[in-house]
Amino acid sequence: MGVNLTKGQKVSLTKSNPGLKKLVVGLGWDVNSFDTGGDFDLDAAAFLLADTGKVSRQEDFVFFGNHKDPSGSVEHLGDNLTGAGDGDDEQIKINLATVPANISRIVFTVTIYDAETRRQNFGQVNNAFIRIYNEESGEEMLRYDLGEDFSIETAAVFGELYKNNGEWKFNAIGSGYQGGLAALCANYGIETE
Template sequence: MSSFNLSKGERFSLSKSAPGLTIARIGMGWNPNEEPHGPDFDLDVSAFAINSNYKIPSDSYFVFYGQVRMGNCVEDEIEKGFSRPITADKSILGAIDDPDGRRSDGNDDEDMIFDLSKVNSDIEQIIICASICKYPHDNKKDIRTLSQNFGMVDDCYIRIINEQTGEEIVRYDLAKQFINEDAVEFGRLFRVGNTWEFEAMGRAHNGSLQTLVDMYT
């Protein structure tokens, strides 16, 4: 099966293109900062599983690096000492934080794992986001990160992989269209009856992760 490339605003039926899909891996990637001695791009991947009121029903459904619980990983990740955040219904395993964008080695920088069969029935959509971690919260406490925005970050993308087969189903490359924004709603999974679809959002904001938290909590 060939992968589909989406543009901003386009929607894609996962159920039609991958019948029987239960577990999806959503990978995100970007190029590290190659400026000599420049500050790292520390992008944080997060997800907000929201109900009909466009809010998370509990803190568990805000999935980000600060919600890590040990042992919630696939086997090879446990062996390497990694851990992931997880929702109360065990439907979403969050990303393992990559603080400088250099772990990927040509693959996804961070990924999340979704078991769509376990998503609580009250959850209507899952917003998948990326935000730039800035001073003083960044790993290296580099004050230069305060000026970073997504207009500086090259080749940002999100893609959905069938976890069972390893096949890429759909991909969305974020156009380099931002000037000052440091948080992006990349895409969303949403219910249509008993099926799931994906929309490429590309909606940007200022205020980094806190802006997204304020929107959905």
């Protein structure tokens, strides 16, 4: 059983697992369909950030429209359009051994597709979580349950992997944003139309 994190908690992944290379980041959620009656389509994404806190190129944004970064280190395993069922709704694979040297953080986000039109927000989403497990052993290393503290946000930063003194660590962030994917993209240096 992995570590259950609280908001703001940081934990080292590679210090206690020296040979760790391949991770799977699972993101999941349940929705309260009674609020709008419509389907929710939540989308997980990863931003590969340089020391500036921004992407160094547009292709370092991995999501349903760009399944892999140019190095092949971060791979989105596909879009789940409904969030139905138990377990992970979307997954992103990470190969720590091949992450480019200029990448210091990988931020994991979830947005609600077409939230404004559908009048949906994270206040209608329950049981949101991010978990990381070792792809080779299947062992869950950590899990962070976001809790229910969002009301009007349409995007959320669940957490980030970051390099510190040669070690990979995870930070449980759990912050919400208004403005959906466009707001996140602007924050991390992605140009949107």
